[in-house]
Amino acid sequence: MNRRSFLRLASAVPAWAGAGIPSIFRTVPAAESGITWVHDNAASPWNHLPEVVAPGCAFFDYDNDGWMDIFLVNSGACDFWKPAKPVRNALYRNNRDGTFTDVTKEAGVAGTMFGMGVAAGDFDGDGWPDLYVTGYPHCTLYRNNRNGTFTDVTRRAGVAAPNWCTSAIWFDYDNDGQLDLFVCRFIDYGPKANEICHAALGRYGYCFPRSYPGQPSYLFHNNGTFTEVGHLSDIGKSLGKSHGVVATDINNDGLMDLFVANDTMPNSLFVNRGKGRFEEIGMSAGVALNEYGDPRAGMGVDSADYDEDGLMDLFVANVDHERFSLYRNLGSERFMDVASRTPIGSATHMLSGWGLKFFDYDNDGMLDLILANGHPDPLIDQESPGVHYREPLLLFHRTATGFENVSSQAGEAFQQQWAARGLAIGDYDNDGGLDVLVANNGGPPLLLHNEIGRRNSWAGIKLVGVKSNIDAVGAIVRWQAGGKIRSRLRTAGGSFLSSHDPRMVLGLGDAAKVDWVEVKWPLPSGLVERFTNVPVGVYTTLREGKGR
Numbered sequence: 001m002n003r004r005s006f007l008r009l010a011s012a013v014p015a016w017a018g019a020g021i022p023s024i025f026r027t028v029p030a031a032e033s034g035i036t037w038v039h040d041n042a043a044s045p046w047n048h049l050p051e052v053v054a055p056g057c058a059f060f061d062y063d064n065d066g067w068m069d070i071f072l073v074n075s076g077a078c079d080f081w082k083p084a085k086p087v088r089n090a091l092y093r094n095n096r097d098g099t100f101t102d103v104t105k106e107a108g109v110a111g112t113m114f115g116m117g118v119a120a121g122d123f124d125g126d127g128w129p130d131l132y133v134t135g136y137p138h139c140t141l142y143r144n145n146r147n148g149t150f151t152d153v154t155r156r157a158g159v160a161a162p163n164w165c166t167s168a169i170w171f172d173y174d175n176d177g178q179l180d181l182f183v184c185r186f187i188d189y190g191p192k193a194n195e196i197c198h199a200a201l202g203r204y205g206y207c208f209p210r211s212y213p214g215q216p217s218y219l220f221h222n223n224g225t226f227t228e229v230g231h232l233s234d235i236g237k238s239l240g241k242s243h244g245v246v247a248t249d250i251n252n253d254g255l256m257d258l259f260v261a262n263d264t265m266p267n268s269l270f271v272n273r274g275k276g277r278f279e280e281i282g283m284s285a286g287v288a289l290n291e292y293g294d295p296r297a298g299m300g301v302d303s304a305d306y307d308e309d310g311l312m313d314l315f316v317a318n319v320d321h322e323r324f325s326l327y328r329n330l331g332s333e334r335f336m337d338v339a340s341r342t343p344i345g346s347a348t349h350m351l352s353g354w355g356l357k358f359f360d361y362d363n364d365g366m367l368d369l370i371l372a373n374g375h376p377d378p379l380i381d382q383e384s385p386g387v388h389y390r391e392p393l394l395l396f397h398r399t400a401t402g403f404e405n406v407s408s409q410a411g412e413a414f415q416q417q418w419a420a421r422g423l424a425i426g427d428y429d430n431d432g433g434l435d436v437l438v439a440n441n442g443g444p445p446l447l448l449h450n451e452i453g454r455r456n457s458w459a460g461i462k463l464v465g466v467k468s469n470i471d472a473v474g475a476i477v478r479w480q481a482g483g484k485i486r487s488r489l490r491t492a493g494g495s496f497l498s499s500h501d502p503r504m505v506l507g508l509g510d511a512a513k514v515d516w517v518e519v520k521w522p523l524p525s526g527l528v529e530r531f532t533n534v535p536v537g538v539y540t541t542l543r544e545g546k547g548r
Contacts, residue, residue, distance in 0.1 A: 023409070023410070023411045023412070023451055024361065024362075024395065024406065024409060024410045024411055024450070024451060024452055025361075025395075025410055025411035025413060025414070025435075025436060025448040025449065025450060025451060026411060026412075026448065026449045026451050027411065027412050027413045027446065027447070027448060027449075028098075028447040028448070028449050030444060032098065032099070033098070033099055033100055033447055034092070034095075034099045034100045034101060034102075035070065035072075035090075035092055035100055035444075035445060035447060036102075036444075037072055037074075037090035037092075037102070037444070037445070038443060038444045039054070039055050039072070039074055039075070039439065039440060039441065039442055039443060039444070039445070040074060040075055040083065040087045040442070041054070041075060041441050041442035042075045042081045042083070042087075042114070043378075043442060044081065046080070047197075047205060047206045047207075048080050048081070049187070049189065049206055049207060049209070049212075050075070050080075050114055050116075050136050050164065050189070051075075051206075052206055052376045052377065052378065052441060053116065053166070053186075053376070053421070053441075054073060054075060054114075054115060054116045054117070054135075054421060054422075054439075054441065054497065055072065055073040055074060055075075055115065055116065055117070055421055055422055055439045055441065055497065056073045056116060056117030056118050056134075056167075056421065056422035056439055056496065056497025056498045056499075057070070057071065057072050057073065057118070057422045057423070057424050057437050057438075057439040057445060057497075057498050057499075058070070058071040058118045058119075058120050058131075058424055058498060058499035058500075059424045059425070059426025059428065059437060059499070059500060059501040060120035060129050060131075060499060060501070060502070061129065062091065062093075062107070062128075062129060062131075062144060062148075063093065063148060064127070064128060064146075065094075065096075066430070066539065067094040067096050067428070067430065068094055068426045068427065068428045068501050069091065069092060069093050069094045069100075070090075070091070070092040070094070070100060070428070070437060071089065071090070071091050071092075071109070071118055071120070071131065071499075072089060072090040072091075072092075072439060072445055073089055073111075073115040073116065073117060073118050073133060073135075073422075073439070073497070074087050074088055074089050074090070074111060074115050075087055075114045075115060076088070076111045076112065076113055076114050076115055076135075077113075077114075078113060078114040078136055078137060079137065079190065080190075081114065086110075087111075088104060088110035088111055089104060089109055089110055089111040089115060089133070090102060090104050091103050091104045091107045091109050094428060098429055103148065106148065106149065107148060107149055107150055108142075108149050108150050108151070108152075109131065109133075109142055109150050111133065111135075111140070112140060112152070113135040113136060113137065113138055113139075113140065114135050114136045114137075115133055115134070115135040116133075116134045116135045116136065116164075116165065116166050116497055117133070117134045117135075117166055117167050117168060117422065117496070117497025117498065118131060118132065118133050118134070118168075118497070118498065118499055119131075119132045119134075119167075119168040119169055119170055119181075119493070119499050120132075120170075120499040120502075121169075121170025121179050121471055121492075121499075122144075122170075122179065122470045122471055123141075123143075123170060123178075123179050123181070123222060124143065125177075125178065125179075125469075125470045126144075126146070127464075127470070128144040128146045129144060129502075130142060130143050130144045130150075131144075131150065132159070132168050132170070132181065132183075134161070134165040134166060134167070134168050134183065134184075134497070135164075135165065136163070136164040136165075136189065137162060137163060137164070137190070138154075138160045138161060138162050138163075139154065139159065139160060139161040139165050139168070139183065140152055140154050141153050141154045141157050141159050156225065157225050157226050158220070158225050158226045158227070158228075159181060159183075159220050159226050161183045161185070161218050163185060163188060163189065163190075163215065164185065164186045164187060164188075164189045165183050165184060165185050165186065165218075166184045166185075166186050166242060166243050166244075166496075166497060167183075167184045167242070167243060167244050167245050167493065167496060167497050167498075168181060168182065168183045168184065168245075168493075169181070169182050169245055169246070169247055169492045169493030170471065170473065170492060171247035171256050171469075171473045171474070171492040171493075172256065172468070172469040172473060172474065172522065173219070173221075173247075173255075173256055173272060173276075173278075174221070174275075174276060175254070175255070175468075175474075175522060175523035175524050176524065177465070177467055177468055177469055177524055177525075178222040178223075178469060179222055179469050179470070179471060179473070180219065180220060180221050180222045180226075181218075181219075181220040181222070181226065182217065182218070182219050182220075182230075182245060182247070182258060182493075183217060183218040183219075183220070184217050184240075184242035184243060184244070184245050184260060185215040185216065185217045185218065185240070185242060186209070186215070186241055186242060186243065186263070187209055187212035187213065187214060187215065187241050188212055188213045188214070188215055189212060197211065205377065205379055206376070206377055206378075206379075208264065209241050209263045209264050209297075210264040212241075213239075214239040214240050214241045214262070214265055215239060215240070215241075216230065216231070216235065216236045216237070216238060216239055216240065217230060217235060217238075217240060217242050217245075217260065218230050219233075219235050219236075219278075221276075229276060232276060233270075233276065233277050233278040233279075234270060234278050234279055234280040235258075235270055235278050235280075237280075238268055238270075238280050239265070240260060240262040240265055240268055241262050241263040241264060241265050242260050242261065242262055242263075242268070243261050243262070243263055243298060243299045243300070243496060244260070244261040244298070244299055244300045244301035244316070244317075244493075244494075244495065244496045244497075245258060245259065245260045245261070245301065245493050246258070246259050246301050246302055246303045246314075246491055246492070246493045246494040247473065247474075247491055247492035247493055248303035248312045248314075248489065248491050249312060249474065249489060250269070250271065250285075250303075250311070250312050250314075250329060250333060251271070251333055252310070252311070253272075254474070254522070254523055254526070255272035255273075255274055256272055256473065256474050256492070257269065257270060257271045257272050257278075258270040258272075258278070259287070259301055259303060259314050259316075260301070261298030261299055261300065261301045261316045261317075262295070262298050263297045263298060263299065264295055264296075264297055265295050266282055266283065266288035266289055266295050267282050267287055267288050267289075267295075267296075267298050267316060268280055268282050268288070269281050269282040269285050269287050269288070269314075271333065281333060284333070284334075285333055285334055285335050286327070286334055286335045286336060286337070287314060287316075287325075287327050287335050287337075290322070290325075290337075291337065296316075296318040296319070296322045296325075297318050297319035297322060297352075298316045298317070298318055299316075299317050299318065299319070299352070299353060299354050299496055300316070300317040300353055300354045300355050300356040300371075300372075300423075300495055300496035301314070301315060301316045301317075301356075301493075301494060301495075301496075302314075302315045302356055302357055302358050302491075302494035302495065303315070303358075303491055303494065304358035304367050304488075304489075304491070305329075305367075305487065305488075305489070306326075306358060306367050306369075306398065307328065308366075308486070308487075309329075310487070311329035311330075311331060312329055312489060312491075313326070313327055313328050313329045313335075314326075314327040314329070314335060315327065315356065315358070315369070317348070317352075317353025317354060317356055317371060317373075317496075318348075318352070318353065319352045319375075319376070320349075320350050320351060320352050320375065320380075320384070320387045321349065321350065321387075323339060323340065323345050323348055323349050324339055324344060324345075324348040324351075324353055324371070325337045325339050326338050326339040326342060326344055326345075342396075342402055342403045343396065343402075343403055343404065343405040344369070344396060344403060344405075347394055347405055347407075348371070348373075348394070350386055350387055351371075351373045351391050351392075351394075352373055352374060352375045352376060352391065353371050353372070353373050354372055354373065354374065354420060354421045354422065354423070354496040354497075355371075355372035355420060355421060355422045355423025355424075355438065355439070355495045355496045355497070355498055356369065356370060356371045356372060356423060356494075356495055356496070357369070357370055357423060357424075357425045357494060357495050357500065358494075359425050359434050360434070360453075360505065360507040361395070361397075361433070361434055361450060361452070361453055362397070362452055362453060362455075362456060362507070363432065363433070363453050363454075363455075363456035363457065363458045363505065363507035363508065363509070364456055364507055364509045365481075365484065365486050365506075365507040365508065365509050366398040366399070366400075366507075367398055368395070368396060368397050368398050369395070369396040369398070369403065370393065370394070370395050370396075370423065370425075370436060371393065371394040371395075371396075372393055372418070372420035372421070372422075372423040372438050372496075373391035373392065373393065373394065373418070373420055374389065374390060374391050374418055374419040374420045374421065374440075374441065375387060375388060375389045375390075375391065375419075377389065378419075388417065389419060390417035390418055390419050391417055391418065391420070392407065392414060392415070392416065392417060392418070393407070393410070393413060393414045393418065393420065393438070394407050394414070395407050395410040395414060411448065411451075413438075413446055413448055418438065418440055418443075418446065419440050419441040419442060419443060420438050420439070420440055420441075420446075421439050421440065421441050421496060421497060422438070422439035422495065422496055422497040422498040423436065423437065423438050423439070423495050423496065423498055424436075424437045424495065424498040424499060424500050424501075425437075425495075425500045425501060426500060426501030427450075427453075427460070427501060427503070427505065428447075429449070430460075430539065431450075431453070431454045432453055432454045432458040432460060432505060432537065433449075433450030433451070433452065433453025433454045434450055434453055434501075434505055435447070435448060435449050435450050436448040436450075437498075439497070439498070453505075456507060456508065456509055456510070457481070457507075457508035457509065457510070457511050457512060457513075457514075457536055457537070458505050458506060458507055458508055458536065458537065459479070459505075459506045459508060459514045459517070459534050459535065459536050459537075459538075459540070460503055460504070460505050460506070460538060460539035460540065461477070461503065461504050461506065461517065461534065461539065461540055461541075461542050462502070462503045462504075462539060462540070462541045462542070463475055463477075463490065463502075463504070463519065463542055463544075464541060464542070464543045464544065465521060465522065465525070465544050466525070466543060466544040466545055466546065467521070467524055467525035467527075467544060467545070468521045468522040468523065468524065468525045468544060469522060471490075471492075471502060472490050472519075472521065472522065472544070473490055473491070473492045473522065474489070474490060474522035474523075475489075475490040475519055475520065475521055475522055476488070476489055476490075476519070476520040477489075477490065477504060477506070477517065477518070477519055477520075478517070478518040478520075479506050479514055479515075479516065479517045479518070480514070480515040480516055481506075481508040481509070481511035481513065481514045481515060482508065482509060482510060482511030484509075484511075486506075486507075488504060488506075490504065503539060508536065512536070513536055514534050514536060515532070516530050516531065516532045516534075517530070517531045517534045517542070518530045518531075519531070519542060519544075521544045525544060525545070527544060527545060529542075529544075529545070529547075531547070531548065533548070534548075
């Protein structure tokens with residue numbers, strides 16, 4: 001952290017901080033935001049495993065007014081739980097003044113199953129984001145009607161994805177200009193399959209995922225409706241217990257690959273070989289197992305070029321005593337876990353991670369990292385010394401020499417304990433500072449306002465594909481400011497069960513202006529455009545082939 005950044009941090013000292021501890025994020029109370037919804041985890045004496053996994057959350061602009069709205073996933077009635085009173089998801093409209101209004105009922109997105117996660121994307125290319133909500137025993141696709149309401153088109157589209165699904169992402173795997181859908185499937189589950197497992201103290205407890213068989217994930221090709229094509233490649237041949245997924249390009253060939261975190265099974269790295277063929281290379285790439293050859297409990301994932309060497313790196317969060325993994329891309333489709341060489345390794349050894357994201361919280365141009373944690377077993381405090389059900393959030397600041405753990409400076413929420421699951425990143429007040437939304441199991445969500453991002457220069461851009469997919473997943477953005485050239489790949493997914501603000505915030509540091517922004521649009525276009533008049537401190541829409 002340079003001197004100027006430190007002084008900026010030090011100027012924002014909250015009342016709780018006491019002796020000069022700077023605050024990076026401020027917890028926004030429900031009384032201020034208007035977000036009063038609370039997750040119901042359906043806790044029961046029978047300890048059904050879905051009770052402890054969810055929920056996810058999303059930042060997305062459902063009404064196209066340029067302000068990020070919020071979607072929160074809840075559990076719901078299913079074959080193992082009949083709630084005494086209605087349980088529903090929540091859609092909160094952004095009022096553009098720091099507050100939100102619950103519009104779930106009129107929007108028609110309350111939910112029809114035991115919800116898990118959410119993926120926002122414009123699957124029909126009409127310019128309005130749609131919602132895919134995962135869960136048990138099926139999933140739901142809501143098409144945006146462009147009037148504040150949604151229609152359930154799951155059956156018509158053919159994407160119900162039966163049994164238990166977790167994370168999902170929209171991306172264009174075959175570069176035909178339409179968004180396809182990848183859906184993580186977790187264990188083969190149902191009331192009759194529910195195992196009787198005992199905790200260490202002889203009580204009825206939650207079973208480990210290894211007690212259940214795995215399943216292959218789904219890949220749906222978008223051809224107006226959807227066709228499941230995962231079974232035609234290694235995706236359908238690979239059994240997993242999949243939690244998190246990110247679409248990235250590990251070999252810079254313009255085809256989006258998939259990194260999938262599996263719980264108690266080897267992680268999967270599906271490399272896109274073109275023409276619908278995916279090859280699973282997790283073992284040879286070095287991302288499937290730990291250094292002793294054992295699988296870990298993979299949950300949240302992300303991908304970014306954190307070290308700015310032009311190659312996309314990978315991250316996966318695991319359960320306690322396993323340490324999280326930071327996989328540095330070595331080229332030639334090989335990776336090395338370097339977490340133990342950074343503060344990330346020691347800080348995460350006793351934690352269990354779910355939602356996470358690489359993002360530039362202070363707009364200095366370098367990618368930082370946030371981790372949302374919480375153990376999956378509510379009884380763990382009584383069974384395992386040093387391990388806790390509720391755990392702290394972690395924040396790591398990227399500097400020229402590596403990652404620095406700045407959690408102690410990050411704000412009040414980072415000094416508290418949470419049963420965190422999903423995490424989404426988005427700028428809900430359009431001030432250029434990326435804010436954070438955390439979904440907690442069996443509790444209210446956590447909204448964190450970024451207090452310092454706006455103090456450095458920034459340029460916000462929204463990419464709109466024309467020949468390429470409308471969400472511009474796979475686009476490469478380069479920019480120059482203050483003599484420094486940086487680059488970002490527009491990935492899809494990342495985190496856990498959650499969906500992020502689709503806009504990109506380009507951190508400019510001390511620079512007063514951005515010299516140029518260059519966009520290499522995904523195929524089938526592949527067009528490279530340079531924009532020299534991108535303003536600073538606001539969001540600008542860049543349309544493929546049409547300029548601003």
